[in-house]
Amino acid sequence: MGLRLISRLAVCAGLMMVLSACATTVDISARFPARYAETANIRKIAVAGFDGYGGREFQSALQAELFAARFDGQPYFTVVATGGPSDPRDAAPYGRSVGAQGVILGTVGTDFNTSSYQGSESRCVRWEGDKCKEYKSFPIPCWRRTVDLMVTPSLVNVANGRVVYSAQKRASRNTSWCGNNSPSTGDLAMVTEAQRDILGDIRRDIAPYNTTLSATLKTKGAGLSEALKPQFTAAVKAASSGDMATACQAWTRINAAQPGNLDTVYDLGVCAESAGDYGKAMTLYRQAQSLAPASDSAIAESYARVQDLAAAKAALARGQKR
Numbered sequence: 541m542g543l544r545l546i547s548r549l550a551v552c553a554g555l556m557m558v559l560s561a562c563a564t565t566v567d568i569s570a571r572f573p574a575r576y577a578e579t580a581n582i583r584k585i586a587v588a589g590f591d592g593y594g595g596r597e598f599q600s601a602l603q604a605e606l607f608a609a610r611f612d613g614q615p616y617f618t619v620v621a622t623g624g625p626s627d628p629r630d631a632a633p634y635g636r637s638v639g640a641q642g643v644i645l646g647t648v649g650t651d652f653n654t655s656s657y658q659g660s661e662s663r664c665v666r667w668e669g670d671k672c673k674e675y676k677s678f679p680i681p682c683w684r685r686t687v688d689l690m691v692t693p694s695l696v697n698v699a700n701g702r703v704v705y706s707a708q709k710r711a712s713r714n715t716s717w718c719g720n721n722s723p724s725t726g727d728l729a730m731v732t733e734a735q736r737d738i739l740g741d742i743r744r745d746i747a748p749y750n751t752t753l754s755a756t757l758k759t760k761g762a763g764l765s766e767a768l769k770p771q772f773t774a775a776v777k778a779a780s781s782g783d784m785a786t787a788c789q790a791w792t793r794i795n796a797a798q799p800g801n802l803d804t805v806y807d808l809g810v811c812a813e814s815a816g817d818y819g820k821a822m823t824l825y826r827q828a829q830s831l832a833p834a835s836d837s838a839i840a841e842s843y844a845r846v847q848d849l850a851a852a853k854a855a856l857a858r859g860q861k862r
Contacts, residue, residue, distance in 0.1 A: 564757045564780045566810055571612070572749055573855040578704035579695055579746040580859040582642035584618045586635055589626030590691075592648040598691060598735060599623075602644070605739040611748045628694050628703055635698035642704075644746075646693040652727065653686045659718045682718035687727060689734040693742055705746055711737040748856060753845055755810050756838050758803035761794075768794050772804070779807075784814055802831040806839060813842070818850035 574580055587603045589595070599622065609616045621638035624645070625631060631643040659682035664672035688710065695705035713730035715723045743749070757779055761772030775790035788811035795804045809824030825843040829836060 564759050564776055566755045566757060566779065566784070566814065568753045568755060568814065570751055570753050570849055570852070571856060572744075572751060572852045573859055574747050574749075575745045576695075576705045577855065577859070578697070579642070580748075582695065582697065582704075582746070583616065584620050584639065584641045585695075586621040586624060586638050586640035586643045587619060588622075588624035588631060588634060588643050588645035590646050590648050591626045592650070594650045594689070594731065595626075595648040597731075598648045601735055601739055602693075602742070605743055606644075606747075609743050609747050611750060616747050628696050631694075631696035632698050632701040635696065641698055642695050643698060644693055644695045646691060649688075649690040650731065651688040651690070653688070655684050655686075657682050657684065661719070680719045682716060683723075684714055684716040685723055685727070685730075686712060686714040687730040687734060688712045689731060689738065691738050691742075695746055707742070707745060709738040709741055711735070748859075753849075755813065755842055755845065757810060758806050758838070761801070761803050763801055764794070764798060764804070768798055775807070784811065787811070788814075800831060802828055805831060806842075809842060809846075813846050813849070816853070818846050818853065821846045822850070 585606060587599055587606065590599045590602075603619055603622050606617045607615075607619045620640045624634045624638075624643065626645050626647070628645065631645060635641070635643040658679050660677045661680050662675045663678055664674070665676045666672070666674035689712070691709045693705070693707060693709065694703050696702065697704045711734035713725070713734045715725040715730065717723045757776060759773075759776045761769050761776075764772055771790055771794055775787040775794070778784075778790065779787035788808070791804050791807050791811065795801065795808060798804075805824055806828035809821045809828060812818075812821035812824055822843060825839055825846065829839045829843070832839060
């Protein structure tokens with residue numbers, strides 16, 4: 541499946557300015573494999589027990605996260621059961637009994653801590669009529685409430701009873717308040733927010749995922765002939781409106797007419813990357829770097845990104861062959 545590109549013209553300082561003053565970026569919808577390769581073939585999953593304070597709530601939230609997990613627009617997991625053992629040694633027999641390929645379970649720890657500190661507030665100490673003429677700072681008592689959520693998930697492959705994924709996840713949230721005020725965020729809301737971070741991280745650990753990366757195009761066409769510069773600008777405008785096909789065709793013609801221009805070669809690298817031709821993209825990015833008078837961070841970032849995309853594509857292909 542090729543990469544889907546959405547191009548946009550960034551807004552500079554909140555205002556639409558001329559094209560040369562703004563950065564034109566290309567958003568690339570990319571595909572990455574699960575971070576733990578041994579989980580690749582587990583599609584029928586049971587969400588078993590999570591011991592500890594908040595374990596039942598986390599189990600329910602994880603079930604919902606995995607049920608909603610999608611890859612390339614399609615549901616990825618079939619959640620065949622919930623509930624069950626929290627000990628990995630009991631996971632395989634339980635998984636076989638419910639028809640699961642994998643069983644995920646673990647422990648949850650939730651820690652609440654409240655600490656005090658001295659804050660300050662400004663008060664008027666001298667009025668003239670209805671206007672304050674002098675303020676002073678006065679100390680007031682304040683409190684900070686912190687929630688630390690710690691989860692240790694494990695995924696057991698039912699076929700062989702092996703733990704193919706285990707990790708330690710931690711997320712924190714805090715809120716503070718002073719004087720007679722109340723905390724702006726309650727404990728439940730903070731736990732839910734921290735939980736959301738950990739759930740997303742687990743989902744990316746055990747299942748492939750789609751995400752969006754961003755490449756910055758070069759827009760000036762520095763060094764091009766006066767005859768070619770308008771064509772380069774028109775290509776950038778096409779890219780900014782989402783028409784990468786037109787833009788890439790134009791840059792190809794420009795490069796044929798005046799080979800070896802840094803901006804053109806680099807933008808052609810983005811074109812190759814957008815088409816999923818990562819080998820060609822790397823070649824073009826290397827060529828662009830050789831043309832640059834100094835180290836260029838945009839080129840370096842693009843080269844590193846396309847290396848990651850090439851490795852992800854290869855890993856996904858290997859997973860499909862299993």
